[in-house]
Amino acid sequence: MSSNPNTIFKRPESLSDNITHYCPGCTHGVIHRLVAESLDELGLRERAVGVAPVGCSVLIYNYFNCDFMEAAHGRAPALATGFKRTRPDMIVFTYQGDGDLASIGMGEIVHAANRGEKFTTIFVNNAIYGMTGGQKAPTTMPLQKTSTSPAGRDVTKAGFPIRMAELLATLKTPSFIARGAVHTPMHIVQTKKLIKKAFRLQNENKCFSLVEVLSTCPTNWGIDPNGSLQWVTDNMQPYYPLGVYKDPEKKNGEES
Amino acid sequence: MATQKEVVFAGFGGQGVMTAGQLLAYTAMEEGKQVIWIPSYGPEMRGGTANCTVVVSDNRIGSPVINTPQSACIFNRPSLDRFGATIKKGGLLLINSSLIDITSERDDITEVLVPCNDIASKVGSARVANMVMLAAYVAATDIVSFKTLKKMLTEKLGSRKKELLEINYKAFDEGRKLGKKIADKG
Amino acid sequence: MAKKLMKGNEALGEAAIAAGALNYFAYPITPQSEVAEYLCWRLPQVGGNFVQAESEVAVGNMLFGAAATGKRIFTTSSSPGISLMQEAISYMAGAHLPVVLINIMRGGPGLGGILPAQSDYFQAVKGGGHGDYRLVVLAPASVQEAVDLMIESFDIAERYLTPVMIIGDGMIGQMMESVEFPKKYRQQNDPSKSDWALTGAKGRSARVVKSLFLDGKKLEDNCLKLEAKYVEIRKNEVKYELYKVSNKNKVLITAYGTMARICQTAIDELEEEKISVGLMRPISLYPFPEKEMFKEANKPNILAILDIEMSTGQMVEDVERVTKSIKPIEFFGHTGGIVPTPEEVKDKVYEMLKKFKKDKKKS
CATH class of the missing domain: 3.40.50.920 (Rossmann fold)
Known part of the structure; x- marks a missing residue:
């Protein structure tokens, strides 16, 4: 990596030099970067262990320059629990998609959050199963067409999309729960703050922390990258309001 | 074979049958014997009958499961129904006659009535009925010495509970008297 | 240490401590819940750590995560619970992680019953999870042997970087026998010396613990690496009486x-x-x-x-x-x-x- 004194922007040290396999217009890359910048800025990289999910980001360990393990589908919070309890001095984070966290891994994330496990979860919600080819997710929008709901999500049979941040925020155990998005530069900046705070709280041994990030899937949504960003604004944001849902540093009811 | 002794303790949960069996096992181990204590476990533990088997031997013990024990200490009626017929020919059956008003009607075993609860109440606490029974069994079979038995009881109870210890010792003495009669007869 | 009269389940817990395994993850199930009831107070005395998980699925995966630290970790369960852990067992085998699992077997199939049985032989020996892997499977016949095998199983697990399973029927867990523990208890592992554990990428390149190999050749290589270990295990670890x-x-x-x-x-x-x-x-x-x-x-x-x-x-x-x-x-x-x-x-x-x-x- 260059050490040119004129460098004003560079790849975070926590990211590797590998080129990602993500589709054009996918925002996983942006979210990876926000995580990596947070690790760098807090000086956590050398103590960090990531837990990879099953889903599009299954190969995330190729893109990070820190230790990683690869979980079974949905089980990342259990791995993170096992690791963090055994090595409380390390920094542990899971990076999970909506199928992984909100469907098959619902049990693991709820209980990890409820026990107040002191790791951080980055929850990437793009309202669809990406890697397996665009099937319906628990977070798929009402009437959204997917390969397993070709006529659109029927809420009378599939129920309504699960709002994970809100659901986890109902738990009494103190935690930091927030939802951000990365479809505009402003949202990227705001989400970076949330992710960095989540890691800071872990580093201070405060609480469980989870940041849900609204993301895109141009390939499986069948919408071009720019249209996908607009789709987040038009369809996802109204149903998945952004903000901090639970914050151990704020009293109940206090504006965040 | 002759060196192995087996006994079942059976009664209601709460009558101390498990504790009596454990104390016997601790004592036999203290005396350098090979020993197994094995409980019944499962739903029947919760409110129903409870039982455990103790095997004591000079040699390595084979089967921990004893279907036809040499002896049984029976604390309640359902246990008598269950175990009465299983005792080995020539074996020993001790019946808590305070709570059981029938006998096994077997003529091929030695049967002894031990009014455990009555004796226990007399010496100060109904809770030591199990110790009356244990003492009667130990005296009848000589399976362990009373000296070690008392030592182990003291160790398990802790010397701080002096009053309780005294009651237990009294229970031992009464049970022992009954058991000794059988030993003398046998 | 002098001889103690101990229930098999509790003795297994103490044996793990003697082996320097102080991280225990479990979910209650008859007939082995006494292990957790024992270790929940005993582990904190020795600076250890017990998590009662929400399910055996979670237990298996907590083991997976904890094993990646390089410290000694273990669980205990019974047949239906072990079925739920098969996913994680397959992953841990594939990722070359040392872990010790105890199955105090009860009758099956299905919910079966809670009485002692030996009906999980196939699951343990022939592989209950998916993929080309084996477990080292040990079967004690007494409480003392359960203790001895428990202690040794951690050595075997680390020697070959593989999951080891001890299977005992319900009686082994429930019965009390006299048992002796080693005079000297082993210290916990120091993972900083490990060449595979995740200890943080400080002064070295990043490590990945995984069982995912999308390239067929690489997956075959991993399976051959596993098989090579099993050849050694078959050569060195046979025990019988x-x-x-x-x-x-x-x-x-x-x-x-x-x-x-x-x-x-x-x-x-x-x-x-x-x-x-x-x-x-x-x-x-x-x-x-x-x-x-x-x-x-x-x-x-x-x-x-x-x-x-x-x-x-x-x-x-x-x-x-x-x-x-x-x-x-x-x-x-x-x-x-x-x-x-x-x-x-x-x-x-x-x-x-x-x-x-x-x-x-x-x-």
Whole structure:
């Protein structure tokens, strides 16, 4: 990596030099970067262990320059629990998609959050199963067409999309729960703050922390990258309001 | 074979049958014997009958499961129904006659009535009925010495509970008297 | 340490501490919940750590995560719970992680019952999860042996970087026997010296613990690496016990765990009747004592082999395999929590002696 004194922007040290396999217009890359910048800025990289999910980001360990393990589908919070309890001095984070966290891994994330496990979860919600080819997710929008709901999500049979941040925020155990998005530069900046705070709280041994990030899937949504960003604004944001849902540093009811 | 002794303790949960069996096992181990204590476990533990088997031997013990024990200490009626017929020919059956008003009607075993609860109440606490029974069994079979038995009881109870210890010792003495009669007869 | 009278379940917990394994993840299930009830207060005394997970699915994956630290970790469960852990067991095998799992077996299939059984032999020995992997499987027959194997299993797990499973029937967990622990307890591992554990990418390149190999060649390489370990394990880790085995034996009994002890009682009683029967008790079910069992079965006076299990017949398939059916093999067993008695074992022996003596005359 260059050490040119004129460098004003560079790849975070926590990211590797590998080129990602993500589709054009996918925002996983942006979210990876926000995580990596947070690790760098807090000086956590050398103590960090990531837990990879099953889903599009299954190969995330190729893109990070820190230790990683690869979980079974949905089980990342259990791995993170096992690791963090055994090595409380390390920094542990899971990076999970909506199928992984909100469907098959619902049990693991709820209980990890409820026990107040002191790791951080980055929850990437793009309202669809990406890697397996665009099937319906628990977070798929009402009437959204997917390969397993070709006529659109029927809420009378599939129920309504699960709002994970809100659901986890109902738990009494103190935690930091927030939802951000990365479809505009402003949202990227705001989400970076949330992710960095989540890691800071872990580093201070405060609480469980989870940041849900609204993301895109141009390939499986069948919408071009720019249209996908607009789709987040038009369809996802109204149903998945952004903000901090639970914050151990704020009293109940206090504006965040 | 002759060196192995087996006994079942059976009664209601709460009558101390498990504790009596454990104390016997601790004592036999203290005396350098090979020993197994094995409980019944499962739903029947919760409110129903409870039982455990103790095997004591000079040699390595084979089967921990004893279907036809040499002896049984029976604390309640359902246990008598269950175990009465299983005792080995020539074996020993001790019946808590305070709570059981029938006998096994077997003529091929030695049967002894031990009014455990009555004796226990007399010496100060109904809770030591199990110790009356244990003492009667130990005296009848000589399976362990009373000296070690008392030592182990003291160790398990802790010397701080002096009053309780005294009651237990009294229970031992009464049970022992009954058991000794059988030993003398046998 | 002096001899202690201890319940198998509690002794297993103490044995793990003696082995320096202070990180325990579990979910309650009969008949082994006493392990968690013991360790929940005992581990904090020694600076250890117990998490009661929300399910056995989570337990398996907590082990997976914790094993990646390089410290010694373990769980205990019973049959249905072990079924739920199969996912994680397969992943840990694939990711070359050392871990120790205890299965205090109860009757199945399904919810089955809570009484002792040996019906998880196939699941443990033949692989309950998916993929080309094996577990080292050890089967104790007494509380002392359970303790000794528990301590050794951590060494085996670390020597080969593999999951090790100890299977005992419900009786092993529930019964009390006298037991001795090592005088000196082992210290916890120092993961900073490990060349595979995740300790943070400080001054070295990043490490990944995984079982994912999308490239066929790389996956095959990983499977061959696993197989190479299993070859070594088959060479080095075979354990078994012979009881009253001699050239006079007419019948060779094969049995493992508590069942073998019941057979010993039958053998002792048969000996008094001048009927010579020997017992071969595999202690390692994987690796199976293949050559050793063949040798015993091949002894000239043995008319037949009798395999006895608390199942409808699982290990018997390995007995058939390794003895190459040079002698007739009969099976006897009970399951569902019914335990074969010494009397039943004897009756089966009488029946076989009659049958095979006749057969011999005929031929």
